[in-house]
Amino acid sequence: MTLPQTMRALIQKQDGYSRASQRSGFSLEALDPYVEMAAIDVPAPGKGQVLVKVARGAVNPSDVMFIKGMYGQPRRKGLPAGFEGCGTVVATGEGAEQFDGKRIAFVTGNSGYGSWAEYAVADAAMCIPLMDGISDDDGASMIVNPLTALAMISIVKEAGAESFILTAAASQLCKLIIAQAAADGLSAIGTVRRDEQIEPLKALGAAHVLNQKSDTFSSDMRDICRADKPVVMLDAVAGPSSAAVFEAMGRGARWIIYGRLEEEPPVLREPGEMIFLQKRIEGFWLSRWLTEAGDQERAQLVKKAQTNFIDGLWKTDVTEVLALEDAADRLANALAQPNGKVLLSP
Amino acid sequence: MTLPQTMRALIQKQDGYSRASQRSGFSLEALDPYVEMAAIDVPAPGKGQVLVKVARGAVNPSDVMFIKGMYGQPRRKGLPAGFEGCGTVVATGEGAEQFDGKRIAFVTGNSGYGSWAEYAVADAAMCIPLMDGISDDDGASMIVNPLTALAMISIVKEAGAESFILTAAASQLCKLIIAQAAADGLSAIGTVRRDEQIEPLKALGAAHVLNQKSDTFSSDMRDICRADKPVVMLDAVAGPSSAAVFEAMGRGARWIIYGRLEEEPPVLREPGEMIFLQKRIEGFWLSRWLTEAGDQERAQLVKKAQTNFIDGLWKTDVTEVLALEDAADRLANALAQPNGKVLLSP
Numbered sequence: 001m002t003l004p005q006t007m008r009a010l011i012q013k014q015d016g017y018s019r020a021s022q023r024s025g026f027s028l029e030a031l032d033p034y035v036e037m038a039a040i041d042v043p044a045p046g047k048g049q050v051l052v053k054v055a056r057g058a059v060n061p062s063d064v065m066f067i068k069g070m071y072g073q074p075r076r077k078g079l080p081a082g083f084e085g086c087g088t089v090v091a092t093g094e095g096a097e098q099f100d101g102k103r104i105a106f107v108t109g110n111s112g113y114g115s116w117a118e119y120a121v122a123d124a125a126m127c128i129p130l131m132d133g134i135s136d137d138d139g140a141s142m143i144v145n146p147l148t149a150l151a152m153i154s155i156v157k158e159a160g161a162e163s164f165i166l167t168a169a170a171s172q173l174c175k176l177i178i179a180q181a182a183a184d185g186l187s188a189i190g191t192v193r194r195d196e197q198i199e200p201l202k203a204l205g206a207a208h209v210l211n212q213k214s215d216t217f218s219s220d221m222r223d224i225c226r227a228d229k230p231v232v233m234l235d236a237v238a239g240p241s242s243a244a245v246f247e248a249m250g251r252g253a254r255w256i257i258y259g260r261l262e263e264e265p266p267v268l269r270e271p272g273e274m275i276f277l278q279k280r281i282e283g284f285w286l287s288r289w290l291t292e293a294g295d296q297e298r299a300q301l302v303k304k305a306q307t308n309f310i311d312g313l314w315k316t317d318v319t320e321v322l323a324l325e326d327a328a329d330r331l332a333n334a335l336a337q338p339n340g341k342v343l344l345s346p
Numbered sequence: 347m348t349l350p351q352t353m354r355a356l357i358q359k360q361d362g363y364s365r366a367s368q369r370s371g372f373s374l375e376a377l378d379p380y381v382e383m384a385a386i387d388v389p390a391p392g393k394g395q396v397l398v399k400v401a402r403g404a405v406n407p408s409d410v411m412f413i414k415g416m417y418g419q420p421r422r423k424g425l426p427a428g429f430e431g432c433g434t435v436v437a438t439g440e441g442a443e444q445f446d447g448k449r450i451a452f453v454t455g456n457s458g459y460g461s462w463a464e465y466a467v468a469d470a471a472m473c474i475p476l477m478d479g480i481s482d483d484d485g486a487s488m489i490v491n492p493l494t495a496l497a498m499i500s501i502v503k504e505a506g507a508e509s510f511i512l513t514a515a516a517s518q519l520c521k522l523i524i525a526q527a528a529a530d531g532l533s534a535i536g537t538v539r540r541d542e543q544i545e546p547l548k549a550l551g552a553a554h555v556l557n558q559k560s561d562t563f564s565s566d567m568r569d570i571c572r573a574d575k576p577v578v579m580l581d582a583v584a585g586p587s588s589a590a591v592f593e594a595m596g597r598g599a600r601w602i603i604y605g606r607l608e609e610e611p612p613v614l615r616e617p618g619e620m621i622f623l624q625k626r627i628e629g630f631w632l633s634r635w636l637t638e639a640g641d642q643e644r645a646q647l648v649k650k651a652q653t654n655f656i657d658g659l660w661k662t663d664v665t666e667v668l669a670l671e672d673a674a675d676r677l678a679n680a681l682a683q684p685n686g687k688v689l690l691s692p
Binding site for chain 1: 366411416417418584603604605606611612613614615616617618619620621622623624625626627628629630631634
């Protein structure tokens with residue numbers, strides 16, 4: 001197959017990390033300060049790598065954090081963003097030949113050549129051959145959200161909890177978690193910011209869904225915590241509303257932060273509860289969790305993720321599929337829509 | 347031995363816990379709202395308990411938290427406060443006869459009859475026969491601070507840390523920790539609020555001591571953290587200054603809260619560090635730790651504590667020994683003195 005010399009890509013405008021003083025929340029106010037459209041050389045895959053013709057690039061919260069310089073790895077100016085996507089392998093480096101011509105889901109990790117481009121580079125270890133019956137829209141988000149969801153269910157089970165709390169529960173990720181929890185007999189308690197998000201999440205299997213803007217939110221959450229005794233909060237918000245939920249939780253509560261949607265930082269009003277109620281606060285990062293999980297558990301989760309989509313337990317709600325050229329104008333607004341996933345189509 | 351019918355005691359004026367809205371810091375503004383002098387019946391020891399003629403009652407931060415209704419167990423109106431002390435056993439319940447006439451250190455746990463009185467009741471399991479060579483002043487603080495110090499050294503070692511941070515490092519507890527750390531080759535980094543506390547702590551073996559009121563505190567702490575890489579902060583403060591230290595710490599930092607000296611609550615300005623730097627926040631409560639440690643480790647620590655005093659590695663700096671009658675007027679002021687322990691002498 002003959003490859004073109006150059007490709008269209010959304011490349012990063014900065015190197016490294018942003019300074020603490022420049023940081024805001026993890027939502028995207030506009031794409032332009034961080035990323036621009038450009039034509040760059042199509043890369044060659046290195047040893048153990050594959051070159052993918054991208055069908056869909058995903059836009060995850062982690063991508064937004066990354067391009068803003070707030071993620072756990074440094075930006076690289078002039079190279080395409082986008083951690084995840086799906087497509088077809090069009091060239092392979094030494095040791096990655098088994099993927100030649102395959103349709104795969106991938107994450108680009110540290111390759112530097114992300115999925116917001118016509119071609120991306122991924123390590124063979126980060127590629128999953130897609131089963132028949134998985135659409136491009138589902139395939140583009142086959143790794144980050146599904147594995148995060150399964151990892152979090154695993155954390156809840158290891159904690160011996162029969163119920164747990166999800167903040168920002170209307171996200172695509174949380175929908176996967178809620179469906180899996182219901183299938184596993186776990187009781188998911190979600191918080192949202194709009195009344196119209198409540199019923200759809202209950203229909204997915206959530207045990208309780210509370211609007212955090214309701215006047216009775218804190219007392220309602222306290223009542224639910226007293227009755228259901230959730231000991232894990234999976235928190236995408238990391239703000240004052242998360243702190244309020246943590247205060248409502250009882251003995252042994254674990255506040256597990258994996259994102260930040262509120263700009264105002266949380267205040268620990270009752271640090272004595274860390275002492276006497278054995279509460280604690282920690283973080284979750286998929287990259288780290290997968291490293292610690294080991295090959296066997298990873299392989300099981302990858303298989304289960306695809307099976308869940310094929311069986312219909314999971315589906316991807318797509319808000320919008322944008323051309324790369326339209327991202328500058330429309331991505332921030334599309335991400336601000338409440339209930340779905342935004343994908344890029346090169 | 348003939349016992350009197352009644353005794354003098356500092357008894358509690360409230361039951362249960364204080365409301366969240368009534369809570370302030372863990373320091374004592376005045377004794378009078380919480381405790382009053384009274385004559386009450388001398389109790390009889392129950393099964394497995396001893397009655398102790400108190401030589402010295404200790405005043406620990408946990409006592410202050412308890413009488414303010416902010417500790418992990420409820421107050422009992424009309425009964426004496428005081429978790430710890432030393433004295434001589436003058437009566438025993440069934441199964442505690444082995445302590446008859448013995449000079450012991452004790453904690454009163456849930457007995458209800460605390461050490462701020464002429465007589466106290468303790469479970470035999472919470473009594474330690476005092477070795478010769480231990481003074482009453484050392485014996486009065488033989489359990490809570492020494493076992494906390496040894497438990498914390500154990501936590502630091504289990505974390506694989508070669509250095510760790512102590513806030514409010516001029517406390518009696520922290521002096522024990524610093525001396526033990528130096529003996530074990532661990533590097534203790536202390537924070538204090540007065541310049542004159544710096545040199546005495548360095549003389550005890552602290553590697554670094556910083557005044558948190560210094561203009562260069564945050565940058566100095568950052569430099570030390572970069573060089574020494576402490577991963578544990580043992581925190582008696584639980585306020586904004588603790589949060590500043592936590593921000594200065596690097597990957598894997600554990601903020602372990604065991605007290606609260608600042609009324610202003612801490613703010614988590616960088617929740618993303620919980621995710622990407624695997625930082626976490628938890629609490630330490632001696633009662634809980636001892637329960638989890640098991641009999642053998644507890645017995646070893648109890649022995650080591652006394653040996654440390656006899657060997658001269660540890661000593662108790664006593665600010666003041668107050669008669670029970672003088673506590674109402676003088677206890678709060680004595681506790682506000684920076685560097686020593688306050689004891690009560692019935």
